[in-house]
Amino acid sequence: MTANTPRKVLITGATGLIGGRLCEVMALSGDLVPRAFVHSTASAARITRFPLDFYMGDLCDLASVDRGMDGCDAVVHLARGDKRVMEQGLENVLRVASAHGVSRFVHVSSVAVYGNSPPPESASETAPAVRSDMEYGNIKLKQEHRVLRHAKRSGLPVVILRPPNVYGPYAGFTLDLMNKIRQGKMAILDGGRNPCNLVYVDNLVEAILLAIWKPEAIGEIFFVTDNGILSWEECLSAHAALMGASLCHISSADFVNPRPVRMIRDSMRILPRVMLSGELRAVLRQIPAFRSIENVLYNGFESMNGETKRKIRLRMNGPHVIPKVGSSGRRQYVRDNIMSAQARTVAHLSDKARRLLGYTGPISFQEGMKLTEAWLRYARIL
């Protein structure tokens, strides 16, 4: 073992999809020792199956992070959370990692840094990422800037990985997709010709493991995707086939774009309904003054003639809308995260990771789907 070969690795976000699998792989292979940084035990069941070195702490508390990193040679930062965790939490981990002199800091970012409409040149990591229309992407981009700034200032050996959607056992992408297919809310957009940037969770784990120790990784940013270019048609059809479903083909015109909120007008329209709702009045009746005012208003309303009362009610509630039985009309699809992703035309390629890290992406899409299917059956989702 060389002086710089890490042995003990702090994993933040250890109870999540990627962190959980990374802990499992390290435990099952026995080659590296993970320290699982756990914020809440509620979702830790998957990793508690192993006798790991658990540390319960709070990333937003510098002293807690400092204790958690004691004795670790490398850090893989996977934690997600609210604004404080994404900003202060990351800052704390960077500061403590520098102070402890860890041999590597692997920050797992996302291809979302390029937003919903990535430029064609973002096929490679050299394309600059700028603020976009995607909130999550902007948060991840800000994190990347923070990591790189810190590395420049302190000399911390950092590596940034940018995976796309991660699929496989326990993956939110897989569960969300299966759920939408089951509910008939998924369709193939514009022939499904666009590239579906996907990575099987174990392929991403391979890249993380390499990034922990490969000297060539330091200071670099890498896309980590599966081998080859998979189309959305192939991806969606393979998932639909697992439950014996077939998907409709639609064009962009079939999307329903939610009507933009008109702040003043919509508020004025909804306010009277809320004010007159039984639930709100029941709460307000605890205030004696409200009871008196309500009594006066009620008596005034009751003294009106029937026609006036009917008009007021209609004004407040609007007309009754009775849907026709069994005729939901033409099916419409909402522009959600997966539908939006189908409109992305760029394939983010892992050539650089292959060249510098020796990334192989050993699990093919077919193999990944086979393993995913086995888990979906086990978890009673199929």
Added chain:
Amino acid sequence: MSTMVSHSKTGSSAIGEVRGDIRLGIIGCGAIAEGAHLPAALSLPDVDLTVLSDTSEARLRQVQTEFGLGPIAFTDFHETFEKVDAVVLALPNTLHAPIACEYLCRGIHVLCEKPLASTSKECEEMCRTADESRAILAVGYVTRFHPSTELTRELIQSGFLGVLQSFDYEFGTAGGWATQSGYNLSRSTAGGGVLVVSGSHFVDRMLYFFDSVDVVDYVDDNYGGVEANCVACFRAELQGYSVPGTVTLSKTHRLANRLRITGQRGVLEVREGQSNSVTFFPADVSHKHEIFPSAPATQPEPDFFQLQLLDFLRAVRCGQQPKVNGRQGSRSVLLMERCYQVAARFEETWSTATIESLRAAMPPVLQPASYSGGKTPK
């Protein structure tokens, strides 16, 4: 800390000796104490909450402030012996036995959260200590206070379903308790995984329903830590008949979350959360019946932790046995112990099939030492 303690009595008590308000202590201020035991204790008129104990001062302050409590907080439970007649123990599982024995041997009554202890040997010691000092030892299997539990027992034992053919219980959720102490992260503090944490309630009820139960086969996904998923096959005996049953538990995904008991005349079903009734599906007909207890419910939405505490306090005052006593609590620990003794491991291709191909990505020259957990795959 030794569990072989034998002091003279320093608490007030022994069965039937408590007059007036009972001085109660809550030992351990984790999520269950805050959410269930403390509200139950504060709601009862003849209970004087005199002690709140936890090793974390910050946690004690937080709970004290939240419930507006006076100066009753102790970080060292040894200081509380003179201040209580009875205690509720809501501690990490492996601390149940040593700390319960410290109270019991002083004649202080104990309502211990489930499971009673980590091993049957510890349970025996707790029961013996309670017997010797004439203290009540009750176990917090709160689902025993659901009317549906009593109803199920009554219906299957009275022959309502005819000869029983099988039973099947499933309980699974994606995630579990967010504990304050993190005791459920390791075997050394939790004593087990989903079987102990989620399954022990049903193991206790199963032993209550049938004359006897033994494990036939048990499989889980533990690699030397605590299991997140398990399937146990049991064989129960009732009135001379043998009834096979399966229990499936998960902390990673949702299951059907119900008990089904199949007999000659139909199926009895109790869904998770169905605490006041049971559902009967007669054989060969398409309708179902909802069966309620004949006695009307005393409250529309009873607090079962309050009923459990009332039962414990009644036992303390009158010398009756509590609904779930130490001996019954010991039986469920023994059965879970038997499950772990015969454990085999699930085959999980999605976990293990790719490990060899990922090994090439590990730093060179490190020696592998994988976790086998001492079990053979099944």
